Amino acid sequence: MLRRSRARIHDSDAKYNATSLVLAADLAGSFIFAVEGALSAIAGNLDLLGIAVLSFATALCGGMVRDLLIGAVPPNAIRDWRYCAVAFAAAGLTxxxxxxxxxxxKPIIIGLDAAGLSLFAVAGAEKALDYGIQPFIAALMGAITAAGGGTIRDVLLAHVPGVLRVDIYATAALFGSVIVVLGRALRLPPLPVAISGGLACFVLRLVAVWQNWQLPHAG
Amino acid sequence: MLRRSRARIHDSDAKYNATSLVLAADLAGSFIFAVEGALSAIAGNLDLLGIAVLSFATALCGGMVRDLLIGAVPPNAIRDWRYCAVAFAAAGLTxxxxxxxxxxxKPIIIGLDAAGLSLFAVAGAEKALDYGIQPFIAALMGAITAAGGGTIRDVLLAHVPGVLRVDIYATAALFGSVIVVLGRALRLPPLPVAISGGLACFVLRLVAVWQNWQLPHAG
Amino acid sequence: MLRRSRARIHDSDAKYNATSLVLAADLAGSFIFAVEGALSAIAGNLDLLGIAVLSFATALCGGMVRDLLIGAVPPNAIRDWRYCAVAFAAAGLTxxxxxxxxxxxKPIIIGLDAAGLSLFAVAGAEKALDYGIQPFIAALMGAITAAGGGTIRDVLLAHVPGVLRVDIYATAALFGSVIVVLGRALRLPPLPVAISGGLACFVLRLVAVWQNWQLPHAG
Incomplete structure (x- = not known):
């Protein structure tokens, strides 16, 4: 079964290379997240190396954790130098x-961030499905891809990760991932499913910021 | 050698499915740890997503780190949706x-926690041995399985992990794991060895809480 | 391609066993880092288990992260019990x-630490290259090998990692790794390249401490 799912991956790799639109979008998402990582590092008074590390962590560690967990080793960000190049370029420019x-x-940053979140959630869930991960877990992998980098960034800054305390953020990513997973389970055409998942995440995130929606707390 | 140890794993997988008692015990341990993770999250004023993440981390991340390190990829918690389902059910119920x-x-929670600790220590050491890990390291893997989730939970709460500062906790897990590893090295029958290791961990943990035993500090 | 790079690894493993000088140097570096980890743990008022864990993390987690990322599973520190033995011996002795x-x-500790840093940077970059990782990323893997353990130690102490805030530390490791990667790309003889990379890291680190060089901060 592993061999079969590996074969499916090579197919989808071919498809990815063919379009290369997805790669461009993925790199764009990494760039946005890397800029945000660099801004957090500057706010935390880190030096140039700290800025580079937080850019790298914010942009790429979510996908790296996903790849380690689903068995896609070495992770994309290690296999393809362009991911690191984009993260460090974003760090340097910032x-x-x-x-x-x-x-x-602020609204522009929030909009770009929501776009990156949507993209990573959809791509993360799809990659997990391609590796034969069960649908329920694949949706989780989408959310980890999208929100994992920011979580690790906050841990490196010795903060409780914001994503665990406030905002509809990882929740929006999970919502988009679930739509992707459901669409695949119903054998709907992949492209409209991916776009729907991404849009759902994007809109939920923006409406949540606009209306200041929060998840419930206990107690 | 890898192929041979993989074969042994499939055997033991078959055995596990046959009994399914072990799976039930493993899921019960995950449930207990997930409830504790949720309680920590509520104490730290996290939102519903934070509660779910801390349940997941406390219950499953110890085993996930073990699986990544011994090369059992994807880890159990990613391969089998029931682990995640149990963790999130515990989060929701809590x-x-x-x-x-x-x-x-409090005594009931401490007792249940000690039971989960014992179970994870024994199961973690056995799985590492099944994957051909050296005995000394396999005992360590048992302790990481048992105490790793709580460590990651504390890191996410931006605390110094309690396990590093106070209490005979990971030490009890290590004690149980060492007994399992020794028993296997002496080719004693597996079931009594597993029960002895689990009991040793359980009793040491409870006596340590009762007597307020502490490990020495330097200085 | 994976198979081919695995073959190259076995060759280099053979070479490593033949010399065994490299293993001795690697264990010596682990010992130094483990002593430093134990000292941090004592300064943070951790108990004996915390001292052992921080020794382990500081000495071995950088290499473990590298091994997980490049697909060398189980990592060296899990495959070979001597690494753990050295880390725990250092913890006990400290x-x-x-x-x-x-x-x-202080100068002796700084000198020994710089030696460990140089060794880990060179060995980390070389191992990544042996596993077919691209040169740019392999240099990064060298820096992660050298500075990753200390980063994880600081996270466990709930500090912002020092390496992200002050000092030319990971930067020196990166400098040494880049020289190794460049030398290999130019097909220069391996031993002089390794020595040059190590010396470059060592000297840069010591001069930076001596002159109190810092990386720039933004703002």
């Missing part, structure tokens, strides 16, 4: 252009 | 029944 | 001889 980046209006 | 769970007498 | 260890002059 460092150099910091006074400007700092003044990017 | 969230809903929180006022009642909070009033469960 | 615990017992703490009043003496504490009075070791």
């Amino acid at each position: 460092f150099l252009l910091w006074p400007f980046v700092e003044h990017v209006p | 969230f809903l029944l929180w006022p009642f769970v909070e009033h469960v007498p | 615990f017992l001889l703490w009043p003496f260890v504490e009075h070791v002059p």
